[in-house]
Amino acid sequence: MAKEYDVVVLGGGTGGYVAAIEASKKGLKVAVVEKDKLGGTCLHRGCIPSKALLRSAEVLQTVKKAADFGVAIDGDYQFNFLKAQERKQAIIDQLEKGIHQLFKQGKIDLYEGVGTILGPSIFSPTAGTISVELKDGTENEMLIPKNLIIATGSRPRSLPGLELDEKNVFSSDGALQMEELPKSILIVGGGVIGMEWASMLHDFGVEVTVLEYADRIIPTEDKEISKELTRLFKKKKITLVTQAEVQADTLVSQDGQVTIEAIVKGETKSFSAEKMLVSVGRTANIENIGLENTDIVVEKGFIQVNERYQTKESHMFAIGDCIPTMQLAHVAMHEGMLAVRYIAGEAIEALDYDLVPRCIYTSPEIASVGISEEKAKEAELEVKKGKFFFRGIGKALVFGESDGFIKVVANKRTDDLLGVSMIGPHVTDMISEAALAQVLDATPWEIGETIHPHPTLSEAFAEAALAVDGNQIHG
Known part of the structure; x- marks a missing residue:
């Protein structure tokens, strides 16, 4: 049986669940469709788990420097990576439980399954009905929204031809699930995520080499900031190789070693380590959600929206990593709230992205x-x-x-x-x-x-x- 809602949110990640809560506070009838877990990438595969591990790295470094503060640690100390992983998971579980409680308080209906946008049908003369293939295998639910918010997020991308097996060659998702630390690692990509992993793994005692295509690490930040981080990382013995064009087809993974070639300033060089982490950006999750059944415009892999986050279908909105704005959790949250406020008939001001703070959690x-x-x-x-x-x-x-x-x-x-x-x-x-x-x-x-x-x-x-x-x- 079809169910009608004022707002249906496709995706229960940071932007999606915040939009749903905002809508419920406006007195709107709301549903969220989520195929995995509430909280999305930020909670389960990004912001929170990586920062939990970075905190463990920070504590470890503090212990190593304890003598400088007059604190004598008798005997040897050990770092238990599995214990750090358990702590990380406990934080995630607590926060996910909190989101479920907020949904309960806001009377937000959660549909656990894969949602597909349908075109005009017996359910609605306009596109936008969501067919939900439920996890439990029961008959599909049909949700008819007056307004749809697409918040399907993103996933790590790789270089063409460079396969991520999540055993020896990791994405940032796979790296978070490591059960033991490697002795050495190659990190392809010296942007925000790559630098956070470089900092963390070095502080855990891993030998780190970074291969960055641009002429400096974190090329999106001020040059003086990049220069200072380069100085401090080199002081820590983190190897930074810039102007490195990685040759994906040269990847060899065998005998506990990963080897790949890169053209560095015109010269071909070979690099080896026990594992590799590929951190070269993220791709919007917009495949297989039914966009072809709508008039929504997609350019360069992103859904196109106006300053109110409306797509070409005026009753359909999109926010977060699936649109061409800053891929940051706090941006997705704010975009979701603005979209809902517009749906609720409120006047909104366009978000000035130059006013959005950006953070990198290196050390x-x-x-x-x-x-x-x-x-x-x-x-x-x-x-x-x-x-x-x-x-x-x-x-x-x-x-x-x-x-x-x-x-x-x-x-x-x-x-x-x-x-x-x-x-x-x-x-x-x-x-x-x-x-x-x-x-x-x-x-x-x-x-x-x-x-x-x-x-x-x-x-x-x-x-x-x-x-x-x-x-x-x-x-």
Whole structure:
């Protein structure tokens, strides 16, 4: 029997479940179709599990440096990777349980199975009815939504011809399921995910080599941030090979070794390790969901939407990793909320993606918001900048983490804040102040004049802001 809803969400990942909760709070009748588990990639194969393991790596490094803090550890200590994996899973399970409870509170119907969008049919004169093939094998459910939100997310992609067997050659999904650590690993891709894995595995004691196609690691971030992370990673003995064009057809996996060739600055070189992790981006999950039964436009592998997240079918919306915006969990959440608010008849403002903070959970951490100095100059803006190093901050010295800096870029003519880039201790927690400053259109002077408590790491932000006009106190 067909069931009618105000909103049906196809996909129960971060964007999807947040959209569903927002819709339920608006008094709308809501259903979610999820083929796997609520929470999606972020909860089960991305944000949360990787950060849980990164926290274990951080604790391990703290133990190794305990003597520097006057803490003597008698006898040998051991790192139990399986125990770290168990802790990771316990966190995931707790959070997933919490989402189910929120669904129960919001009276949101959950259909566990694969949903397909149907064209005009006996159920509806317009496209959009969802046929759900349920996990339990019972007869398909037919859901008729007034509005459909597609939130099917993404999956790791690989290089053409490079097969991911998830035993010797991993995606980030497969790597999270490792039961033991390799002695060495090749990481193909020096972007955000690749660098987080490089940092984590090195801190776990794995020999790490990174092969990056661009001329620098994390090429999407400010050049000075990239340069600083390169310096610190090389200091840790992480091997970074840039301008490396990996030759997928040369992959050999045998006798406990993975070997592959790459053209590095015109010269063919061979690289070997016990395992390989391929981290070269993600692909939208838009196949086999019935888009061909609609007028929805797909370009370059992504669903096309307007600023209200409407597709060409005005009652169908799409959010998150399946549209060509920033592939970040907090972006998907906000896109979902905006789409629902529009469905509910509220006036919404288009999301300014330059105001979205970006975080990289390496050691040290990286965070940024706005545009980089390079992007500002490409836009032919006259810039001024300020930079302050954490080594001049008492709290950073107390933590024993004084590497890195904060950089503030402003428009020299208008004094508008253009962007902030940070690398150092706990900067992923500090970037929200910079994001708020941009939303409120604060100037560097206003940031610097805001009293930041002492001793805190946040003092570095105030100093960097003051440094834009040469007014820093401790630099």
